[in-house]
Amino acid sequence: MTEHNTEIQPDNLEQLSLQLIEAQYALKNTKAKKNAKSVLILVNGIELAGKGEAVKQLREWVDPRYLRVKADPPNLIDAQTPFWQPYTRHIPAEGQMMVWFGNWYSDLLATSLHVSKPFDDTTFNTYVDQMKTFEQDLKNNHVDVIKVWFDLSWKSLQKRLDKMDASEQRWHKLHGLDWRNKKQYDNLQKLRNRFTEDWYIIDCEDEDKRDQSFAQHILKHLDHLPNHPVKVRSKWQQAPIPEALIQPDDQALDKDQYKTELKKLTKKVADALRTQGRKTVIVFEGMDAAGKGGAIKRIVKKLDPREYGIYNISAPEKYELARPYLWRFWSKLLDEESISIFDRSWYGRVLVERIEGFATDVEWKRAYDEINRFEKDLVDTQTTVVKFWLAISKDEQEQRFKAREVTPHKRFKITEEDWRNRRRWDDYLHAAADMLQRTDTEYAPWYVIATNDKYSARIQILNALLKQLKVD
Amino acid sequence: MTEHNTEIQPDNLEQLSLQLIEAQYALKNTKAKKNAKSVLILVNGIELAGKGEAVKQLREWVDPRYLRVKADPPNLIDAQTPFWQPYTRHIPAEGQMMVWFGNWYSDLLATSLHVSKPFDDTTFNTYVDQMKTFEQDLKNNHVDVIKVWFDLSWKSLQKRLDKMDASEQRWHKLHGLDWRNKKQYDNLQKLRNRFTEDWYIIDCEDEDKRDQSFAQHILKHLDHLPNHPVKVRSKWQQAPIPEALIQPDDQALDKDQYKTELKKLTKKVADALRTQGRKTVIVFEGMDAAGKGGAIKRIVKKLDPREYGIYNISAPEKYELARPYLWRFWSKLLDEESISIFDRSWYGRVLVERIEGFATDVEWKRAYDEINRFEKDLVDTQTTVVKFWLAISKDEQEQRFKAREVTPHKRFKITEEDWRNRRRWDDYLHAAADMLQRTDTEYAPWYVIATNDKYSARIQILNALLKQLKVD
CATH class of the missing domain: 3.40.50.300 (P-loop containing nucleotide triphosphate hydrolases)
Structure with missing residues (x-):
């Protein structure tokens, strides 16, 4: 669901910030109430597309005290640990909002691209299904999940790499992928296309648009948090007592x-x-x-x-x-x-x-x-x-x-x-x-x-x- | 402070159990009260002395629901991590009682005995001092600390090793020390003597006496939990406002x-x-x-x-x-x-x-x-x-x-x-x-x-x- 948003005039940015803060406080105030919610924002994308900058900008527009940011180096997915296990401890509590850079999708991509024997299609798709189901379970249990992919073309990526200075390069190297390798870039795009269908995708060529588009998406989401479901859909059939x-x-x-x-x-x-x-x-x-x-x-x-x-x-x-x-x-x-x-x-x-x-x-x-x-x-x-x-x-x-x-x-x-x-x-x-x-x-x-x-x-x-x- | 306790008659064991349970509930009921306390029992000693058995017996005498047991493999002490850091997450909350097998003293011993270049005397003593100070800080903040050393002679240890079967041997091997090595045994005894001065030391030749002695020590402690201090000893000197x-x-x-x-x-x-x-x-x-x-x-x-x-x-x-x-x-x-x-x-x-x-x-x-x-x-x-x-x-x-x-x-x-x-x-x-x-x-x-x-x-x-x- 790519969206080409119209650019906001600078004098409207203050308005955006105010709306975000209001939405944030509304979320915070649901704590311990009947319709309590927390919000988890999964952020992934191409290196240098500007996920970090967009989150930083968001943090400047909102009240930063109530936006937690979490980032871990990827955990390789193995047969001994459920993919959700490294993350569950940090699931946000009611009223909290949290951005996760390192998340189960980073793990899936890292594992697919790093291991000597990559996942076959079926295994990859099985993980994607499990992740979506897990997110649905979170949502049902009042943790709303927003997923955002920051996208960048191969050409722009190379241009941005050319312009980076030493200290920044060191930092970006931490992520472990070779962003000068076209084949790896293409492979990553192919893989992520298998799960980003229901993500919000931001084209990051334009930096201002990127940050505003991200912030507006979060705002829209905060303004329309789903109600807790109250109706049971299927008919209930009581089991006989053995x-x-x-x-x-x-x-x-x-x-x-x-x-x-x-x-x-x-x-x-x-x-x-x-x-x-x-x-x-x-x-x-x-x-x-x-x-x-x-x-x-x-x-x-x-x-x-x-x-x-x-x-x-x-x-x-x-x-x-x-x-x-x-x-x-x-x-x-x-x-x-x-x-x-x-x-x-x-x-x-x-x-x-x-x-x-x-x-x-x-x-x-x-x-x-x-x-x-x-x-x-x-x-x-x-x-x-x-x-x-x-x-x-x-x-x-x-x-x-x-x-x-x-x-x-x-x-x-x-x-x-x-x-x-x-x-x-x-x-x-x-x-x-x-x-x-x-x-x-x-x-x-x-x-x-x-x-x-x-x-x-x-x-x-x-x-x-x-x-x-x-x-x- | 070695103590040679007199053996209890079997008909008094039920009485001991009852007293332990009463003391446990009294502790539990301090939760959220003014004199709230928790109790942390550090358990160390010679392998096969019977720490495990004594704790198991204690667990049978008390209400096991309110005695947590925690054991981790030793963490080698390094220059990047405060010795208390692996443990703080699990510090018991008010009203709770907890036994810790793996604790900072196990870490100190393991590090001293395992690393290629063992701690010199000064370093070892500095750690001991820091640990005691940390425990004093815990006590001041309402976490009572009980320390028990389960001791066993070299001769008895060898006899018990002879009698062990395969599955038990596998388990005890996990602890990583060579208990057939007299030099290592002597070294361990020498090291632990540098910190067990204020510990309760149990001679584990006799198994019944061991378990009862341990349980009685815990009981005595629970029955005499120190009050929260209310008096400030030193005179307070208000600083001038810069x-x-x-x-x-x-x-x-x-x-x-x-x-x-x-x-x-x-x-x-x-x-x-x-x-x-x-x-x-x-x-x-x-x-x-x-x-x-x-x-x-x-x-x-x-x-x-x-x-x-x-x-x-x-x-x-x-x-x-x-x-x-x-x-x-x-x-x-x-x-x-x-x-x-x-x-x-x-x-x-x-x-x-x-x-x-x-x-x-x-x-x-x-x-x-x-x-x-x-x-x-x-x-x-x-x-x-x-x-x-x-x-x-x-x-x-x-x-x-x-x-x-x-x-x-x-x-x-x-x-x-x-x-x-x-x-x-x-x-x-x-x-x-x-x-x-x-x-x-x-x-x-x-x-x-x-x-x-x-x-x-x-x-x-x-x-x-x-x-x-x-x-x-």
Whole structure:
């Protein structure tokens, strides 16, 4: 969507600046409000086209305190890291506006042009699709994405290179491409044409026009930030509640047999986790007192505490609420532990947040697909994802609650909130049924474990884990 | 302070667990309260002594949801990074308790034992001193630090190595030292004896005693968390207010001369920043409307926005308040930009926080030394620190405030808060005087700039910057 804008007269530039500042403050003031938004501006283009100058000019027209600029050298895309991972920590919070020079498209181009064996067409296109989908997920979660390509002809590029002085040359060399190489230039243009179809493309021959065109595009965008969607388009089909959730198997395991099995399996699990050569993410969901803590204890039994991290997920904090709901999990997965165990997880979006109304209908109904994509990206980048739903009967839960209340060192585990959740038992069953139906994928399956008998439950969990780790 | 504890009977273990859980919840409940605390447990020792097992046992006795464990492979200490930098992001927030296996002492030992040219005694001791001082700063800022050394004799270590199976060996190999090498063992013991004087040392021959001794030490500590100090020990001596702050020089610079100088200097500054081979941190403080924004604009004039980051510091958010006040600056300095410009800074501690009473007397009076140490650590690790106080007269400020109110695109810059701050003009002058006197160090000096004349101010700032960057 190339646009040839008419030049603005100097006396109108002050007007443009004022409008930008007003739009910026309007954005800033959405913070913590119902229609809160943040804006992410992805900036890419030909070297010396003037991305830097245009952003600098924008920064002079707006209130610079509320326009963050971020630039990193490109990360080469590899098979171990989701392309979004280097960036998620810096996703702007509600009310913020941010320009990103180094972004996933720079990475894609750098990887395509630098590696000895470049991406084939299919791989390249797959990445482009994934990036667009990721941006759509950001948009749905209130991070608006603007993409701008600064273009420059081969001839003008060469002319500008001729005119550069030494200190500038040093700086531009940092970007690592040989801009004197016509073949590389053509190749870059060919590649970027595969993804810039829906970008705003600025012809950078004229510097004033360039800066104004960029600023006006941002302004137009800020003035028309999309509303948060409120209508669910597709018809909602409630999943039937599986019998295994309502009446979990009660079969008890003999204590001696349990002990023998446990010893063998904990050892096997530790070996498997250490030797599989992938990271592992283990998710526990289930009703309160279903035995998540006890199960986690057994998984890590033969591991050293330095080998794993346990994340106990409760209500998000304010600064976490100012970002997409997956944000606080993205950042946890940046930690160095190769085994991450989640005692509750991102599934809170379709469980407690759905039930308590913290997420709107649109939001939680969309979350199943978002979560599936998130997990797929993990699995595709050397991470094994295993998910457990611990199923307990309503009677057994009551007994455990009461036992907790009279056991001194378990008393802390039971609060009024647990009793309150219990009163919404059926809501949780419905939500769990929907979740199991919609997020039980081939690459990240759910294991529903009957936990009325703790011994049997733990053995089942360890066996399921071994199965998912591809160990018999 | 080695302690030979008496063994606890099994029926008392439940009691120990209960006491630990109670202490843990008491800590947790200090969150956001007046006496809020967090606890950081540094764990080091001989391999196979059983640090991991002791922490695992502790985790079984406490509520594991509120005990985080963190372990990283050692970072070799180098001349580019303050030793605390890899850790600050993870400093526990108020109410949290955290065990750190990989910590600055592991780094010190690893660096001493691994590098081809090990630290000489003086360097080693200097690091130890710096680490202790840093810990004292953490403690003063409500992060309690517990240090535990798990010790094991050479003979027992060899016996345990003999008994290990393959999978465990793989794991322990990760730590990189050769535990079969008697000389290395002796060397390690010699080195650690130089810093473990004030540590809790656990003799790990007996495993049960080890775990109980560790847990009891933590419990004792949790039960006696020090109160936040409220008394200032030394007498406070108010600094005289320098004339330059009260009546800044008014000398005006001719516009043409300004333009010529500016062009030359902005270019020179950009060159110097790029070529000096160090990171640069530039701090701006001063009364409102003194021209911080305009000065920053000129510093970055010839830079590309990708080369620098501007941080506009306003009131800290809730999650930032839950950590030491320097925390939010530590994390900003982790960003990749090699030039960081702070529009207001950590000096807020001794300016606005002092004046508005957000920091107690003890806190802001202690902050001068803390800040000096922080900046010293930066300067010692390849960062140039330049600090500007922009001095404006009270009359000139009033004129600028009024001009802002009638200029559409500057209207946003003036708020009721600015007028409120103005009413505390003298308080700010006193605070600035104290700050200048106490933090004007040889390695990170203050430049007081008269800003009644904007042109002259900007030229002075650029020249001062060049001076500090050691360019004539």
